[in-house]
Amino acid sequence: MSFTLAIVGRPNVGKSTLFNRLVGKKLALVDDQPGVTRDLREGAGKLVDLRFTVIDTAGLEEATDESLQGRMRKLTERAVDMADICLFMVDARTGITPTDEVFAEILRKRADHVLLAANKAEGRAAEGGVLEAWNLGLGEPIPLSAEHGEGLNELYSALLPLAEAYEESAAEAEEESPEVSVELDDDDFEDEDNIPMPTAKKPLQVAVVGRPNAGKSTLINQLLGEDRLLTGPEAGITRDAISLNLDWKGVPTRIFDTAGMRKRAKVQEKLEKLSVSDGLRAVKFAEVVVVLLDAAIPFEQQDLRIADLAEREGRAVVVAVNKWDLEDEKNEKLKALKEAFERLLPQLRGAPLVTVSARTGRGMDRLHEAVMRAYRTWNARISTARLNRWLEGMISSHPPPAPQGKRIKLRYMTQVKTRPPHFVVMCSHPDKLPDSYSRYLINGLRADFDMPGTPIRLTMRGQSDKNPYKGRRKTNAGALTKHLGKKKS
Template identity: 75%
Template sequence: MSFTLAIVGRPNVGKSTLFNRLVGRRLALVDDQPGVTRDLREGEARLGDIEFTVIDTAGLEDANDDSLPGRMRRLTERAVEMADVCLFVVDARTGITATDEVFADILRRSSAQVLLAANKAEGRAAEAGIAEAWGLGLGEPLPLSAEHGEGMTDLYSALLPISEAFAERAQLDPVLMPDVSLPVSEEADEAGPVPTAQKPLQVAVVGRPNAGKSTLINRLLGEDRLLTGPEAGITRDAISVPFDWEGTPVRVFDTAGMRKKAKVQEKLEKLSVADGLRAVKFAEVVIVLLDAAIPFEQQDLRIADLAEREGRAVVVAVNKWDLEEDKGAKLAALREAFDRLLPQLRGAPLVTVSAKTGRGLDRLHAAVMKAHAVWNRRVPTAQLNRWLEGMVAAHPPPAPNGRRIKLRYMTQAKTRPPHFVVMCSQPDKMQDAYTRYLVNGLRADFDMPGTPIRLVMRGQAQKNPYRNKREKNAGALQKHLDKRKG
């Protein structure tokens, strides 16, 4: 079990750039303007032969009220309490500010071990700031350049004794040893992939701004892990958090609210939306969260359609259900609108929840697990071909130019989502309406509601039974002519 390192400091000192450098990927959003990071983002870092968990935090603000900066500061202070080591980052080019001194005093009094790093230390312009950092009373400052990767050797030397001490402590304390006894039975493999601690179920929560995505995830986690509030658009990064959801290992992604493309003008919001889209691509199940007061707006439909086009299993959740008075009439209207506006997801689970009170979260878990099971479903080839014969007998395929398209056989190529291939004649002339007829039949007859289904028509080269005979006769004729000439 590795130790945890929290990167803290003022806004715009390069914490997220250093975080990305340590994890080896551009996970955290980086921009020139201060205050980009708001939530806590965790990542698995590696520096030489040292492996550890690193936490990127929001910039420390001198605010203690219930404003957005005040809530961000409390979240960062919580990260300091969680971490085994704190890396306090200052800007070597700007020098030490009064805010740096205030938070250095807070860290000195904290229980965590503190390392001091002077970032942006490349060049002579940083020498004065590095010298000033000695006055913070946190020991020798480590000169770094997160952007250019300089000073990583010094950081490694500072972390090595911490890593060795933690490894020794883990050997002595069996509670800290990792649990590797997670057997997966062969029966589970045959039934489909089962989420484990090593490979948890990937769930992304998406929706418009202020739909309650972060509040919902906090309720699932049972703690205020993500920053929430009445302001729209608080979340910027796609934050992933692992947890146990009623016995199922899950990694849930909180994404930034997605507005209409025409309204997204700022570079930072574009980066946030792009980060959310990447989370959808990596997810297995996507929860599209709607606001019960204004459900199924145009942007909601676009987001749900995006998840379907990416081939993800989709669950539609309607939040703020506790504020509805006539729940029966509202639910009937929601189901009617769902079937009418999202026919490509007909049959997908529609769940009403309240992130504020926690009501309906058990039904949400059941819907997510069912959607994941359907997404992984595999149908035997023999059963598929018997079904195909019945579908063709009930409704024969079209006959372009008077020649009937023949459907020869069918098989399932892959799952996640279910992908079927039909071998047929004239696949390029198959009408979309008949393909939809087959897809709707698959949904109904094999209990695959809501999940994206891919159906491909593929041609098959037919052997001419007279080809070899014709070639043989042609060869005999040529020999006879050669003899006559001779």
């Protein structure tokens, strides 16, 4: 078993930079301005031969009320309670501040094991700050440079005895725990319709996207059953794309909370641009994208762009309308929503549209069913024989056009990929086949094979009308006659 290391400290001391170095990836957003990190971000840390879970936290603030800074501090305190070891970071160049002294006292009371790290310790300008850190009473400070990777050997030496003690205690607890035997049925090994179902090693990847203040973090907190993500009335609280693992009604799931996406013209600050690009990367990693709308202002231009982005990336899409508990005329509103959905997003025709309330938890069962249905459709595979029988019927009902008198023949159809379903049609003159006929075939696939909402890729590939064997017999016969004539002479 691995231990958990929480990195805590004032804003802008370099916690996210060290987090990124320990996980070996640029997962956390990093910027010069303080207070970039707001949520708790977990990652798989690695330092020489040590493997552990590392938690990046928001900068410790002195606020204790229900303000944004106060709520951020509560989340950080919760990370301290969760962690086996706390790494308290100070800025060696700035020196020890009164705020550092306050939080050092808090950590002495709340944390089991505290290590002190003086970051930004490269160069002579930091020597005074490293010596001053002794005054905190947390033992010998570890001089670090998270930006340049200096001091990691000293950090390893400090972590090693604590990690060994933790492994010994975990092994003893495992020996004392009773063995549990689980009987498995043959049915446990059967996949539904041969669709690869999510497992603990490969969980279902779900990204929740939408405009600011649509309720994305509140929705994920409701699914987790705890206030794991920072929420509030302020728009744009979430900055990082945070991934969390949960067992969603028996389905291993990794769910991504993303920053709210505003119109590109309104995104001016560098930090918001980083947040939006982080959210777009989460969409590319996801298998199912939940586009969360605000019931009061649904299907604004930005909502349509976000849904179209998910479709262009080839992800299964579920549209969820949040804050449904605040609606009075629910039947009329739902009817208007469905009509607007069909009209404004024809490329997602038939995609699940569910109403939810992230605050009260209503509609979460419907959301899970819609996500799983979209996932199964996204993985669907249709046999070539069924596809070609279906293609014959579609051609009989509506033959392809004959531009400039040239008849276009659709000869053969097969599915080449899933996730999303991708079909290839072998035909003559593919460049002359209008887009309207391709849409006719795609709409037919959706309706006849029960594939609503999922992106469908259809490629027309050219196939020559010429018979590849034409003239071969004549050539061979001529060569044989010529050969026999030479033999006679």
